[in-house]
Amino acid sequence: MxxxxxxxxxxxxxKTARALDSAFGLATVGDLLRHYPRRYAERGELTAIAGxxxxxxATVLAQVERVSKRTMRSRRGTIVEARIxxxxxxxxCTFFNQAWRERELLxxxxxxxxxKVTAYRHQLQLAHxxxxxxxxxxxxxxxxxxxxxxxxxxAAALIPVYPAAQGLPSWSIARCVGQxxxxxxxxxxxxxxxxxxxxxxxxxxxALHTIHRPRDLSEVESAGQRLKWDEALGVQLALARLRGxxxxxxxxxxxxxxxxxxxxFDQRLPFDLTxxxxxxxxxxxxxLATEHPMNRLVQGEVGSGKTxxxxxxxxxxxxxxxxxxxxxxxxxxxxxxxxxxxxxLGDLARAGELDGAEQATxxxxxxxxxxxxxxxxxxLDAASGSAGIVVGTHALLQDRVSFADLxxxxxxxQHRFGVEQRDALRARGGAAAAPHVLVMTATPIxxxxxxxxxGDLETSSLRELPHGRASISTSVVPVAEKPNWLDRVWxxxxxxxxxxxxxxVVCPRVGDDEAAEGSSSRDEPASxxxxxxxxxxxxxxxxxxxxxxxxxxIAARLREGPLADLRLGVLHGRLPAEDKDAAMRAFAAGExxxxxxxxxxxxxxxVPNATAMVIMDAERFGVSQLHQLRGRVGRGSAPGLCLLVSxxxxxxxxxxxxxxxxxxxxxxxxxxxxxxxRREGDILGATQSGRKSGLKMLSLLRDEDVIAxxxxxxxxxxxxxxxxxxxxGLARMVAELVDEERAEFLEKS
Ligand code: ADP
Ligand code: MG
Numbered sequence: 001m002x003x004x005x006x007x008x009x010x011x012x013x014x015k016t017a018r019a020l021d022s023a024f025g026l027a028t029v030g031d032l033l034r035h036y037p038r039r040y041a042e043r044g045e046l047t048a049i050a051g052x053x054x055x056x057x058a059t060v061l062a063q064v065e066r067v068s069k070r071t072m073r074s075r076r077g078t079i080v081e082a083r084i085x086x087x088x089x090x091x092x093c094t095f096f097n098q099a100w101r102e103r104e105l106l107x108x109x110x111x112x113x114x115x116k117v118t119a120y121r122h123q124l125q126l127a128h129x130x131x132x133x134x135x136x137x138x139x140x141x142x143x144x145x146x147x148x149x150x151x152x153x154x155a156a157a158l159i160p161v162y163p164a165a166q167g168l169p170s171w172s173i174a175r176c177v178g179q180x181x182x183x184x185x186x187x188x189x190x191x192x193x194x195x196x197x198x199x200x201x202x203x204x205x206x207a208l209h210t211i212h213r214p215r216d217l218s219e220v221e222s223a224g225q226r227l228k229w230d231e232a233l234g235v236q237l238a239l240a241r242l243r244g245x246x247x248x249x250x251x252x253x254x255x256x257x258x259x260x261x262x263x264x265f266d267q268r269l270p271f272d273l274t275x276x277x278x279x280x281x282x283x284x285x286x287x288l289a290t291e292h293p294m295n296r297l298v299q300g301e302v303g304s305g306k307t308x309x310x311x312x313x314x315x316x317x318x319x320x321x322x323x324x325x326x327x328x329x330x331x332x333x334x335x336x337x338x339x340x341x342x343x344x345l346g347d348l349a350r351a352g353e354l355d356g357a358e359q360a361t362x363x364x365x366x367x368x369x370x371x372x373x374x375x376x377x378x379x380l381d382a383a384s385g386s387a388g389i390v391v392g393t394h395a396l397l398q399d400r401v402s403f404a405d406l407x408x409x410x411x412x413x414q415h416r417f418g419v420e421q422r423d424a425l426r427a428r429g430g431a432a433a434a435p436h437v438l439v440m441t442a443t444p445i446x447x448x449x450x451x452x453x454x455g456d457l458e459t460s461s462l463r464e465l466p467h468g469r470a471s472i473s474t475s476v477v478p479v480a481e482k483p484n485w486l487d488r489v490w491x492x493x494x495x496x497x498x499x500x501x502x503x504x505v506v507c508p509r510v511g512d513d514e515a516a517e518g519s520s521s522r523d524e525p526a527s528x529x530x531x532x533x534x535x536x537x538x539x540x541x542x543x544x545x546x547x548x549x550x551x552x553x554i555a556a557r558l559r560e561g562p563l564a565d566l567r568l569g570v571l572h573g574r575l576p577a578e579d580k581d582a583a584m585r586a587f588a589a590g591e592x593x594x595x596x597x598x599x600x601x602x603x604x605x606x607v608p609n610a611t612a613m614v615i616m617d618a619e620r621f622g623v624s625q626l627h628q629l630r631g632r633v634g635r636g637s638a639p640g641l642c643l644l645v646s647x648x649x650x651x652x653x654x655x656x657x658x659x660x661x662x663x664x665x666x667x668x669x670x671x672x673x674x675x676x677x678r679r680e681g682d683i684l685g686a687t688q689s690g691r692k693s694g695l696k697m698l699s700l701l702r703d704e705d706v707i708a709x710x711x712x713x714x715x716x717x718x719x720x721x722x723x724x725x726x727x728x729g730l731a732r733m734v735a736e737l738v739d740e741e742r743a744e745f746l747e748k749s
Contacts, residue, residue: 002183004030011183012176020176023165029180030187033208035173036227036696037160040220046086046110052117052124053653059114059161059170060126062086069102080105084113091117092125110134112159114169130169158214177212190729191230195713199233201226224697225706231698232706234733236714237724239455241734242419243295244722246426246456249434251293252322252407256285260319261348261359261388262312268346269308276300276462277309283460284313284438288408293426294436297454300462301667302442302631309462310410311341313438318361318388322407325435326391329412330573331367332580332600337412338365338391340606351386361388366396369577397425408436419456442631443624444667446675448700451707472630472640474662476618476655480647489614489643490562497566497593501611501638505558505596506629508620510572511550549616555596563594571597599625601632608636618644619654623674626661675701 002011006029009017020026026035041047047060062084069080077097082105083090093113095101115129162173186205189196196203202210202222210223256262273281280298287294300306314324326341328334342349342363349363350356364387366378381387385404390396397409409425426434439457450459477485493503555570569592571583580600587595588607595601595610599621613633618626626644634640644662648654660673698706717727724731 002029002180002185004028004033004184004187008032008176008180011180016172016176019168020173023168024163029184032177032180033184033212034696035162035177036211038163039161040158040214040217041112041161042158049086049089049091049124052091054117054119054124056117057115057164057166058117058126059112059164060084060086060091061110061112061159062091063110064105064107065090066107067102067105069099089124092120092123093129093131094125094127096128104133112169112171114164116166130167132169132171158216158220160212160214174212181209181212188729190733191233192727192729195717199229199709199713201229204230227697228703228706229710230733231695232703232710233714233730234737235452235695235698236455236707236710237718237730237734238737239419239452240711240714240718241722241724242423242456244718246295246434247292249293249426250291251434251436252320252405253289253291254317254320254322254407254436255289256316257319259359260315261361262315262319264357264359265312265315265345265348268348271466273308274305274462274464274466276464277305280309280460280462281312284309285316288313288316288436293434294408294438295422295426295457296437297439297441297445297450297457297459298462299441299443299445299459301444301465302628303635304442304462304465306412306440306442306462307337307340308344310412310438310440311344314389314408314410317407317436320407322405323382323385323387323403324389324408324410325396325403325406326389326410326412327394327396328391329394330600331369331393331577332571332573332584333412334367334391334393335365335581336584336606338363341389341391351388362386363389363391366390366392366401367577368393368395394421406435408438411437411439419453422456442628442667444671446668446671446700448704448707449671449675451711452700455711470634470637470639472634472642472665474630474642474644474665476658476662477643477645478648478650478655479645480649486645487562489645490558492641492643493563493594493612493614494566496612496641500609502587502590502592502607502609503594504601504610504613504632505554505594506601506613506615507551507554507596507598508548508617509550510574510598511552548620551596551598554616558594558596566593568592568594568596571595571600573598573600599629601629606635607632611636611638612641612643614643614645616645618646618658619648623657623661623670626658627665627667627670630661 007017008020008026008028008031011029012020017027020032024035026032041061046062047058049060049062052058052060063086065083065085067080067082069078071078078099080095080098080101082093082095082101084093085091091113093105093115111131111133113126113129113131115126118125118127160170160174160177162170162177164170164173187208189204191199191201191204201207202225204226207223207226210219211227214220214223284294284296287296298306298309300309310326314326317324326334326337328337345360345363347355347357348360351360351362353360362381364378364381366375366382370378378387378390379401382390383402383404390401390403392401394411411422411425422437422439426437437457439454444461445454445459477489479486493505496503551570551572555568558564559568569583569586571580571587573580575583583592583595586592587610590609610633613630615621615626615629621629630640630642633642644658646655646658648658657673661670664670700707717730718724721727724734
């Protein structure tokens with residue numbers, strides 16, 4: 001008698017319902033049924049303790065090895081310490097002032113232990129865990145209010161292990177799910193029968209029952225297949241509708257001109273285009289010439305010359321009397337882009353000036369930190385059309401900037417710009433005409449990610465680097481094990497400068513007691529905590545104890561000590577815009593030897609004379625971020641050097657990650673490593689805006705096949721029924737994945 005949208009308190013009682021809501025945001029019966037087990041434990045199987053991560057809330061199946069009680073010296077009271085083991089490694093559980101636990105946690109007994117993993121004196125620990133021992137009749141939940149029979153809960157051969165929280169151990173959640181399943185009156189299957197048969201998956205109701213109460217692992221597998229299929233299909237349907245909607249819209253056709261600014265630019269180019277640049281250039285030229293909006297992603301290794309590709313596309317649009325906007329993730333980068341585009345164009349960027357070329361246009365920078373007068377002028381240039389190219393940050397499109405005739409938007413270094421933002425961007429042209437969109441990223445994208453996160457785009461890859469590009473060698477400097485190697489690092493910096501080169505020193509934080517890290521200032525790319533390196537350290541040591549190294553502190557230390565003789569500048573997002581610009585300019589002009597900076601240098605900065613980069617606290621950065629960062633050196637003819645300074649110990653996962661970055665400069669290989677290490681939810685668009693991603697079961701790493709099949713099926717369905725009118729169940733599935741705003745947008749188009 002209970003429907004999926006019934007509130008949980010009707011079934012479970014107010015207190016439990018509240019706990020589930022506050023821990024996991026589970027409000028309804030349906031929500032709880034979608035709270036799938038993370039894994040299944042077999043009776044007698046013990047959890048590998050070596051795989052636990054500091055800071056995670058873990059549920060461990062283990063055996064008590066020994067137990068002891070002692071009296072605390074400093075405070076009054078007792079401590080019971082139980083060592084539990086998986087047969088290889090052990091974990092200490094501590095209990096304060098609960099002497100009776102000594103009598104219960106007898107050596108040899110097995111059970112489930114749940115709590116937050118911490119480290120104390122290099123020993124893994126669970127402080128005050130909740131636990132449930134397996135032997136019948138003696139179950140207990142520390143801190144819980146119910147005592148019930150373990151025999152009943154563990155009668156099944158497979159024990160579902162749920163994502164758990166303090167006060168809500170896995171076994172309590174299992175009990176709640178059981179109660180809900182007993183009264184749940186099922187759900188209608190959103191998949192039409194024919195489609196379900198083609199996919200070869202079981203019914204939804206059966207799948208939801210089975211995933212919580214499987215008899216064996218093969219049942220888990222087939223139930224999982226169904227639930228994965230729904231997720232993959234939902235995403236692909238949404239994307240197929242997006243692509244369809246975009247093709248129905250019209251865009252300003254900008255066919256190539258015979259002898260316009262593009263032709264003049266090509267003549268002036270001091271180098272030959274690479275084969276890749278030429279081929280992609282032709283695809284783009286053809287896309288721009290059609291009357292439907294281009295939606296293209298160009299992925300190309302760092303230094304592969306994407307800027308020229310983008311500029312040539314922009315010039316084709318300018319040739320047909322329209323404008324192009326280029327969006328960068330930070331103001332520093334926008335300013336740099338404006339400068340380098342102006343530089344590349346030479347007299348072609350000086351329309352209206354005495355020495356301007358005949359076909360010339362203007363490049364205008366439009367950012368939040370311009371003075372009021374400058375900003376007014378820039379707005380005017382954009383609105384009047386006198387600026388053929390307008391460069392700004394992503395905010396450019398949110399502000400009330402109007403263009404005379406916007407034909408193309410280029411989004412550079414786009415990994416912070418999701419499906420939804422791109423959507424908003426396309427909608428900007430109004431229903432009548434959407435601008436063409438060209439997205440560029442230096443982070444190579446595995447196929448599954450291309451099919452999901454970038455599924456609204458067609459992709460092209462720029463694989464080759466221009467000739468004569470020097471190589472970059474990367475080494476990890478393990479300062480925990482070899483403290484004096486740090487001196488050697490600074491020596492190396494001095495040698496590099498003595499040879500006439502320049503060096504970046506990158507730190508994860510600005511310093512000087514800013515509030516939150518990384519994203520605290522507008523100009524700092526917000527990716528810092530994106531891959532979880534900050535929140536859940538994976539190195540088996542307690543990293544949270546020391547705040548990340550800061551630009552301000554390191555710069556001061558270097559100035560006083562090892563780099564006292566060098567000209568040193570700082571660059572970070574909290575500097576006033578003109579100081580940022582001045583620092584970047586001075587470094588580019590060779591007036592500074594060393595630039596101590598945050599990740600503001602991560603993307604796009606191009607100073608060919610910079611040959612070395614030292615990255616402090618390297619473990620605090622994600623894989624692709626490190627790859628991007630080191631792409632800033634070795635851009636000239638001299639070989640590049642990148643030193644990853646880290647306290648991560650050999651053998652830890654964190655160190656492995658750094659070693660992987662040091663071992664290869666192949667972005668595609670690193671993208672794969674990155675995908676393995678990141679929490680998958682973080683890669684999927686929806687979470688970028690703080691919403692829960694609908695994808696719980698689907699793995700971008702393992703389910704390439706499912707995703708590809710779902711994509712085909714979605715193309716097929718949407719091709720026949722663009723509005724999904726004949727498929728209300730599928731329409732609902734899509735609606736559950738996309739937020740209302742987006743759904744509305746889909747309705748309108
Ligand atoms: P990225 O793909 O990382 O954005 P850029 O567009 O900044 O790379 O290009 C890196 C450098 O290579 C720039 O200095 C650019 O002028 C130069 N470059 C681009 N294309 C070529 C080419 N075909 N031959 C030689 N140099 C090139
Ligand atoms: Mg670039």
